[in-house]
Amino acid sequence: NAGVTQTPKFRILKIGQSMTLQCTQDMNHNYMYWYRQDPGMGLKLIYYSVGAGITDKGEVPNGYNVSRSTTEDFPLRLELAAPSQTSVYFCASSYTQGLSYEQYFGPGTRLTVT
Amino acid sequence: DAKTTQPPSMDCAEGRAANLPCNHSTISGNEYVYWYRQIHSQGPQYIIHGLKNNETNEMASLIITEDRKSSTLILPHATLRDTAVYYCIVTRGNKIIFGKGTRLHILP
Numbered sequence: 001n002a003g004v005t006q007t008p009k010f011r012i013l014k015i016g017q018s019m020t021l022q023c024t025q026d027m028n029h030n031y032m033y034w035y036r037q038d039p040g041m042g043l044k045l046i047y048y049s050v051g052a053g054i055t056d057k058g059e060v061p062n063g064y065n066v067s068r069s070t071t072e073d074f075p076l077r078l079e080l081a082a083p084s085q086t087s088v089y090f091c092a093s094s095y096t097q098g099l100s101y102e103q104y105f106g107p108g109t110r111l112t113v114t
Numbered sequence: 115d116a117k118t119t120q121p122p123s124m125d126c127a128e129g130r131a132a133n134l135p136c137n138h139s140t141i142s143g144n145e146y147v148y149w150y151r152q153i154h155s156q157g158p159q160y161i162i163h164g165l166k167n168n169e170t171n172e173m174a175s176l177i178i179t180e181d182r183k184s185s186t187l188i189l190p191h192a193t194l195r196d197t198a199v200y201y202c203i204v205t206r207g208n209k210i211i212f213g214k215g216t217r218l219h220i221l222p
Contacts, residue, residue, distance in 0.1 A: 043212040044212070045211070101205075101207070102163065
């Protein structure tokens with residue numbers, strides 16, 4: 001299993017541009033998540049999904065959109081990029097055992113908006 | 115979800131046991147204690163979790179006090195590769211809130 005894969009690894013955007021960060025998992029997990037991590041800080045939840053067709057907001061959803069058309073894929077869309085969106089973005093997935101969740105993370109996408 | 119308190123940094127000699135404390139005095143009955151770590155700038159890695167009983171796996175042991183208000187993650191024989199930020203998280207669901215964690219330095 002490849003686990004959670006993210007593309008691209010690095011990206012530089014100009015202010016106002018748009019892009020989609022890709023995330024794919026091959027573990028048949030029903031839950032998927034997007035986080036951002038600013039320098040020296042912990043991770044903050046942007047959006048999450050409990051299954052195909054179902055998404056919900058996390059702590060910091062403004063400026064982002066998501067969709068979940070398949071179990072495997074959970075793309076994150078940035079519209080009108082701003083310097084405040086410069087960050088490292090991590091995708092994760094998890095399975096459930098009752099109320100127990102273990103999240104598996106991808107390697108991250110490093111985004112710079114200038 | 116309950117808030118956690120961790121020391122910002124700790125040192126441990128290579129080969130010794132690393133004991134990382136976490137306070138979670140407002141934990142409720144159905145909340146689990148999770149530990150993750152983040153090595154350099156990689157994605158976080160799940161280590162272990164527990165509800166009431168002590169837990170052990172191939173990576174670490176988790177000791178939860180009887181009142182569940184604090185816990186300790188134990189890395190039994192720390193190596194240089196264990197240098198990382200360790201996050202203690204308390205949650206009852208799939209949404210986890212990361213704090214700043216403890217930066218563990220393993221000293222050669």
